[in-house]
Structures are given as structure tokens and as C-alpha cells.
Amino acid sequence: MAFHKINITINGGLEQVVVPSNMTLMQMLRENLALTGTKNGCSAGECGACTVLLNGEPVNSCMVLAVECDGTNIVTVEGLAGDQQLDPVQEAIIQSGGVQCGFCTPGILISARALLDRNPDPAEEEIREALVGNLCRCTGYVRIIESVKAAAKV
């Protein structure tokens, strides 16, 4: 199987990575770059724990090949916070108690950030729809939705 050398911007830094054809973006982030904030919940596009931003849009990184990402810009949960402060959705999810085990949280944060970037003032329905692809086994979602509402006000 062939290996491909790709150039990719991750959380603002340029990386050069050598990846086999069948490596997913999720595997590359976790295994080659040790960015383990991105979680593997299902490897099937169902759970959303692996959600990252690809050129500003959220994708299931388990459903994208690393080699397809040559020349793209990736943001993972590790890249959400600034040097000094958390992203408003991170702050809000802590304040609202929207984290229990935390496994779904990185994906939720990325989906929420993407929603607020395209729609700074979403209605509750729009928040729910944007998070349909992010499963949470712990919280029952209510506090997560509250935290996105709170972050929208910031």
C-alpha cells in the first residue's frame, strides 16, 4: 500500500505527515500527532465524538481519509481555546454542567463552535438540529443545549 506525504495546517501550525492510503483523519490526529482530544466512539459516522473542523466545516474525522486532507486547514478541540482563555462554548459547557464523562465533549464543542460561526444567534431547534450527530450517553443533552445558548450570548 502506498504512503502519501501530506501538508496540513492543524490548529494553526503547519504539519507534514506521511500517511498510508487507508488512514483516516481521526487516526492521523490521534496516532501520528497525539491529538487525542478527538475521540473514536464508533468509527462509523454515527456518534460525532471524532468531529473536527475541515476548512471551517465540521466533519466526522473517522469518515475522511487523511490523504484527502492534503492542503487543508484542520481545527481540533485542542485548537479551540486561545492562549489565555477558553472558547465561549468551552466556558459555557463548564458553567452549565454539560460535561459528565466527557467523551462526547470534544465533538460537541466543535459542532457548537461551527454552528455559532454560521449562525451566531441560533434558536433552540437549530441547536438541536446542529447537534443531531453528536451522541451523549451521560447528560441527557439539556445542559449541553443550555450551554450553546449561553455561549451564543457572549
Add this chain to the structure above:
Amino acid sequence: MILDTHPALPEFEYIRPANLAEASDFLAQHPDTARPFLGGTDVFVRMRDGFMKPEFLVDVKNLDGTNELRFDSRTGLTVGAAVNMNRVIASPDVQAHYPLLAEACRSVASYQLRTRATIVGNLCNASPAGDTIGACLVFGGVLHLHGVSGPRQEPLSGFFRGPGKTTLKPGDIVTAIHFPIPPNGCVGKYIKLGRNQLSDLSIVGVTALGHKDSTCSSGYRFRLALASVAPVPLMPAEVETYLANNPLTPDAINEAARLASQACSPIDDVRGGARYRRQMVRNLSVKALTEVWKKLD
């Protein structure tokens, strides 16, 4: 038995051709071992599950204009193969002239999956449950293809041959789907019956499109497309004919819905029984047709 719940993708070679001609040639030279892909949201799942073992995955995104979403007020809408569903949903042209297409896309999976999933992939996957197929059928979609002998067009209505089976030949790549200008004042409705409200595959899908038409005796013309109730997506002509030729009343709609359920040949599977599906086709057809009719008047 150890069940691997997180299977990695099996080995394959990733091929990125420079243009459509190169892509068609490669696919034609490897008819049994190469597969085209766009978003990969069907292909990767099937490969992980072991149903598909391609030696080569040919990336047909971004080739020769397949990334274009174009509306022309004379000829209609062209959705390039690589255009993802979120782009279709967000397009002001789609919202203005083909809102039913946006509605169908919105019912697919989740936002992040739709960043990758495409309408053309949904069509080529040829699942009878494909959520965008109904809208593409009722809008009279025409496929733009590229094969070893160059470009050609084919109506979508003849494209499906069975679950996962289409008229595509080795080397064929769908480059776009084109829709003519929809009938004046038309109204559409997609009802997806799933196990939950959003993001699951349909147990039954009913798509209706209607418009006023003084050239037929009822004064109305309807198209109905049915998903998940036969080996291929259905567009029963008898429903169309019946509603064009009989005065439009609640009884006529009931009869049309009966004809629709008669046209189906559903199966029992994990998502629903055949008998249930047939009954749901009838109920949901009444619902969809009535809703469209009410909006037309």
C-alpha cells in the same frame, strides 16, 4: 468471538486522477477492483463492514467542474457530483426554486456527515432508502455522466436496477445531476418515517410534488415517489394518471394512496415489517398529497 467494534479501513490504494478522462480510463481498466467515491460515507462504512473490498478508491471530487452548483433561470439547476448536501441546503437558488430538494437533504444523517455526503453519492449508492432520491425523481432529474467514450446524459427515472444496482458501466462517473425548471407554482413535501425524527434511515419515505395544470381534467398534476418499499425507488405512474383524470377530492386522494401502496413490494427487515410499510405508504401518501393540495389552493 471477539467483535471488533472499531474496525479500521482495510488496505487499498488511493487514486487521485487529474481529470475525468483519466478517471474513466482507470475505472474501466480495473472494472472489478476500482471504485469511485465522493464523500465516502457509504463506501467507508461498507469497507469497514467487509461488504466491499476495492483495491483502488478513485477520488472523483474536484474533477472538471464537478464542484459547481449552478442555477440558470432558463435551463434549471445543476448540482455537481462533489457538491455536498449542506451546500445544497444553504443555496438561495435551491431554497427559492427547489425547496423540496433542500428538505430531503436536511433529513440525511447529521450536519457533519452532510459536509461530506453528496446527492450524487446518494443516487449512485442506489439504496431504496436513499433520502434524496425521491426529490430528484419528482423534479425530473437528468444525470450527467462521463464514460470511456466521453460525456453523455441519462434520465434518473431509468437509472435504478435493484438495491445497490444502477445502469452505470465500468468507467462511468456521474459528474452532475441536472433539474429542469420546476412547474410554475409547484409545491412539494417529503415525509420520512424513521425510528426517530432526525438522522435515521427511512422505514418508508414519501415524496410528493404537485402543481396546477389546466391541460388535465382534474386541473392538478402530482408526482409521487416512494422510498424503502421496493428493490428500487418507485414513482408509480398510475397515481399520477389517476389524480390528473379524476376530480380532486379526499376520496380521490385516498384512492391514489391505495394505488401507491399497491405498487409497492416491501420487505420485512430490522426497520419495519412489509405489512406495516404498505400501510404506512398509504397513510403517508394521503398525508403528503393532502398537504400539497391544500397549499396549492
